[in-house]
Amino acid sequence: MASTLAAQSLSSAPISGAAHVLQCSSSSQFHGARLTIPLSRHHQGARPAVSMAVAAPLAKPQKLQLGQVVRVGVLGASGYTGAEIARLLATHPFFKVTMMTADRKAGQSIADVFPHLIFKSDLPDLVAIKDADFNQVDAVFCCLPHATTQEIVAAIPKHLKVVDLSADFRLRDVNSYAEWYGGEHRAPELQKEAVYGLTELHRDEVETARLVANPGCYPTTVQLPLVPLLQSGLITTEDIIIDAKSGVSGAGRGAKEANLYTEIAEGMNSYGVSKHRHMPEIEQGLSDAAGKPVQISFTPHLIPMSRGMQSTIYVKLTDGTSVDDLRNHLQSFYETEEFVKVLNAGVVPHTRNVRGSNYNLISVFPDRLKGRAIIISVIDNLVKGASGQALQNLNLMTGCPEDCGLLQQPMFP
Ligand SMILES: NC(=O)C1=CN([C@@H]2O[C@H](COP(=O)(O)OP(=O)(O)OC[C@H]3O[C@@H](n4cnc5c(N)ncnc54)[C@H](OP(=O)(O)O)[C@@H]3O)[C@@H](O)[C@H]2O)C=CC1
Numbered sequence: 001m002a003s004t005l006a007a008q009s010l011s012s013a014p015i016s017g018a019a020h021v022l023q024c025s026s027s028s029q030f031h032g033a034r035l036t037i038p039l040s041r042h043h044q045g046a047r048p049a050v051s052m053a054v055a056a057p058l059a060k061p062q063k064l065q066l067g068q069v070v071r072v073g074v075l076g077a078s079g080y081t082g083a084e085i086a087r088l089l090a091t092h093p094f095f096k097v098t099m100m101t102a103d104r105k106a107g108q109s110i111a112d113v114f115p116h117l118i119f120k121s122d123l124p125d126l127v128a129i130k131d132a133d134f135n136q137v138d139a140v141f142c143c144l145p146h147a148t149t150q151e152i153v154a155a156i157p158k159h160l161k162v163v164d165l166s167a168d169f170r171l172r173d174v175n176s177y178a179e180w181y182g183g184e185h186r187a188p189e190l191q192k193e194a195v196y197g198l199t200e201l202h203r204d205e206v207e208t209a210r211l212v213a214n215p216g217c218y219p220t221t222v223q224l225p226l227v228p229l230l231q232s233g234l235i236t237t238e239d240i241i242i243d244a245k246s247g248v249s250g251a252g253r254g255a256k257e258a259n260l261y262t263e264i265a266e267g268m269n270s271y272g273v274s275k276h277r278h279m280p281e282i283e284q285g286l287s288d289a290a291g292k293p294v295q296i297s298f299t300p301h302l303i304p305m306s307r308g309m310q311s312t313i314y315v316k317l318t319d320g321t322s323v324d325d326l327r328n329h330l331q332s333f334y335e336t337e338e339f340v341k342v343l344n345a346g347v348v349p350h351t352r353n354v355r356g357s358n359y360n361l362i363s364v365f366p367d368r369l370k371g372r373a374i375i376i377s378v379i380d381n382l383v384k385g386a387s388g389q390a391l392q393n394l395n396l397m398t399g400c401p402e403d404c405g406l407l408q409q410p411m412f413p
């Protein structure tokens with residue numbers, strides 16, 4: 001009996017006005033609550049833009065009571081971030097996965113695709129996205145490749161809350177999206193509606209959002225330390241240099257030559273040098289924080305580990321600021337946060353210190369060069385950099401305690 005309560009309260013949540021009328025192109029019309037977009041992974045053709053009005057923020061969700069159940073759909077559950085959501089939800093007191101989709105793996109059981117999930121025997125089988133029944137869910141995690149995602153999210157019934165892990169709704173400027181993602185956005189109004197879900201910095205907006213754009217993994221490592229420092233004027237907006245490293249799972253599970261064991265093991269390489277698509281996302285957040293345009297130098301690297309991410313960030317102090325001021329400011333800024341911790345002077349974080357967890361560790365060091373500091377920020381790309389932060393956001397959007405399902409400690413060593 002109790003299990004239907006949340007379903008009712010969530011699906012009847014007031015989403016204001018005519019704002020939610022969907023005028024899809026004929027190929028993405030709704031029939032009942034199933035998607036009928038032809039979703040071939042090979043389909044790259046241009047489509048007309050989906051047009052709709054921008055939705056107003058929702059009311060804050062009521063706190064869930066124990067016994068209530070939020071039915072969750074995972075689109076792209078046969079990928080790394082989708083599987084990670086299923087893993088994190090295994091002990092969640094309120095969320096139950098009732099629908100999972102796949103593309104090539106549709107029709108299989110999740111345990112056949114990911115044997116580590118066999119212990120969670122109540123997970124549904126993987127269905128093709130065209131067969132996804134949105135009557136079975138109250139909320140959706142969308143774990144699909146960017147560009148594929150926008151039309152799918154546009155066609156999800158508007159009473160459902162959605163956290164999208166792709167890059168499709170992160171950039172506010174449609175021209176910037178077109179420039180960095182190589183094609184016109186096909187749901188620009190949704191791009192305006194989406195709230196950027198860097199949880200610790202946008203908590204209030206996330207709570208009242210219907211659609212959250214979950215941040216990229218590199219942008220999470222960079223913005224968590226730099227936004228408070230730029231907001232407080234402790235560092236300059238010039239000369240920000242970011243040297244970042246990611247484990248290979250950041251590239252997804254799809255087979256790619258560059259990600260073969262033989263290409264990755266016993267070595268490392270830079271990629272996207274001076275043109276990585278996370279640059280505009282990072283610059284958007286840093287510019288908002290500084291109140292003026294900020295440009296960065298950013299070079300990502302692929303290193304031979306399955307998960308984990310480090311950004312080493314070189315910044316210039318403003319006049320009269322010391323490195324201790326930076327550390328003290330970050331420590332007090334994040335003092336009450338569960339998932340962001342600022343280490344004491346001299347302590348170097350390791351990606352293993354956050355492996356499998358939703359934590360971000362930050363450390364601040366003086367540079368040998370006068371007036372400069374070096375900031376190290378580590379996360380697990382699949383957790384705080386993707387599925388963990390997505391769950392943190394959906395917890396807030398549905399009235400669950402923010403840390404539900406997220407308190408597992410890092411695996412070390
Ligand atoms: N990996 C990471 O660390 C991070 C990833 N992200 C973002 O999250 C999203 C998911 O990433 P990740 O899980 O790594 O990706 P994967 O490549 O591992 O998984 C992609 C999923 O999408 C499905 N899929 C692919 N193409 C289509 C299609 N045309 N129609 C329907 N389903 C499709 C795949 O199904 P099947 O396998 O059955 O073909 C699979 O379930 C991406 O947008 C990514 O950029 C964000 C932050 C970090």
Ligand SMILES: CC(=O)N[C@@H](CCC(=O)OP(=O)(O)O)C(=O)O
Binds near residue numbers: 165218246250
């Ligand atoms: C190692 C690797 O390839 N990483 C991915 C970033 C993963 C991520 O956060 O990206 P999204 O913006 O796709 O969500 C990349 O550099 O494109």
